[in-house]
Amino acid sequence: MLPVIRPPRLLPGDTIGITAPAGWGDPEGLKPAIAHFEQMGLKVKVGGTVFKRNGYLAGTDAERAAELxxxxADPVIQAIVCSRGGYGTARIADMLDYELIRRNPKIFWGYSDITFLINAIRRYSGLVTFHGPMPVSLAGEDVxxxxxxGFSLLTEPRPFRYDETITPxxxxxxxxxxxxxxxGNLTLLASTLGTPFELETKDCIxxxxxxxxxxxxxxxxxxxxRQAxxxxxAAGFMICDFHQCEAKKGQNSFTLPEVLEHYFKAEGKPALAxxxxxxxxxxIAIPVGVEAVLNTGKRQVTCVEAAVLG
Structure with a gap:
């Protein structure tokens, strides 16, 4: 792995760039997120891909890669937040300038389909990235x-910590x-196998x-x-939210817990769910690429350093 690069934290007046490297969505849905960022004392610059539609993609591959x-490269922008997931980031992973990214370390934030880029950017630039809620996540009621x-990780140079005060x-x-x-997202992680962006897990959580x-x-x-x-x-495992992943085709199925236990108990590595x-x-937002300790006795995961520079 390349040397780890931590991006600078955001300060009041800094600008977040919002881009759509995957699927398209309703630009009106960005308003609650923009309002939240502005309440944090930040500015927002919305990229042109947010307004584009190309089939199920937010513009062509060339347009989405170029904007990212x-x-x-833009010195006005200090953090990049993806507007939504959907599908399409794997199509542009080989079109990104990872040397440019390494020379201009910034917060890069998203989840779901953005998983492909979160791990590609970390692998080829060394930049710590962030798996966290996107503007589409803030568009509904009762967030x-x-x-x-979780967005406090953008501005506060504190180590990430997760224990049972958050969820059992x-x-x-x-x-x-x-x-x-x-x-990140299991479907996207599996899709990296056999590509230049294959998931690296050696000695990782x-x-x-x-x-x-x-x-x-x-x-x-x-x-x-497993077969790969x-x-x-891997050194250990964090089993996160498998939302609406119950069997739907009759009763002849293992349960999700049975499937998870089958694989992770067989590995014999520390695992928390x-x-x-x-x-x-x-x-909950989590930094990717930061060293952490998973302790099942304490039922917690704690990073050894902050994900952003103070």
């Missing part, structure tokens, strides 16, 4: 306070593990989440990671 490169609180955690395999945090996938599909993807050596290489990260609520 431009936002990393969980902890979802909003269950021990799948006891023990303690130390390593850099990697992961791997976190996974997903939505609307039946247990047999979760089984298939975990088996793919990604589970055996129940983290509120992903497509459910709350959606």
């Amino acid at each position: 490169n431009e936002m990393f 969980h306070p902890l979802t909003l609180e 955690l269950q021990v799948l395999v006891p023990g303690e593990a130390r390593g850099r945090i990697v992961g 791997l976190f996974i989440e997903d939505i609307d996938e039946e247990p047999y599909r979760i089984d298939r993807m975990l088996n793919q990671l 050596g990604k589970l055996s290489e 129940g983290f509120g990260m992903g497509h459910g609520t709350p959606n």
Whole structure:
């Protein structure tokens, strides 16, 4: 892995660039997020891809990749937040200028389909990235306070910590593990295998989440990671929110807990489940690429340093 680069934290008056590197959405849905960022004392610059539609994509591949490169190069922008997920980031991963990103370290933030870019940018530039709620996550009513609180990682140089004061955690395999945090959406992680952007898990703490996938599909993807050596290489595991991932086709199915236990107990590596990260609520933000300690006895994960420079 490349040397880790932590981006500078945001200060009052700094600007967040909002871009759409994957699917398109309703630009009106950005208003609650923009208002929240402005309440934090930040400015917002909305990119042109947010207003584009190309099939299920927010503009062409060239347009989406160019805007992301431009936002990393733009000295006015100090952080880049993806407007939504959907589909499309894998199509532009080989069009990004990772040397440009390395020379211009900034906060890069998103989840779901953005998982592909979160890990690609971390792998090829060394930049710490962030798996966290996007503007589409703030468009509904009654947004969980902890979802909003996650954006404090943008401005506060404090180590990330997650324990049972946030959500109940269950021990799948006891023990303690130390390593850099990697992961995200399981479907996207599996899709990296065999590509130049293949997930790296050696001596890392791997976190996974997903939505609307039946247990047999979760089984298939975990088996793919297992056969690729990604589970055996990892130091430990964080099992996060698998939202609406129950069996839908009759009763002849393993439950999701049975599938998860099958794979993670077999690995024998420290594993905790129940983290509120992903497509459910709350959606807790987590830095990717920062070294952390997972302790099942204390039922907590604690980063050893802040994700942003103070």
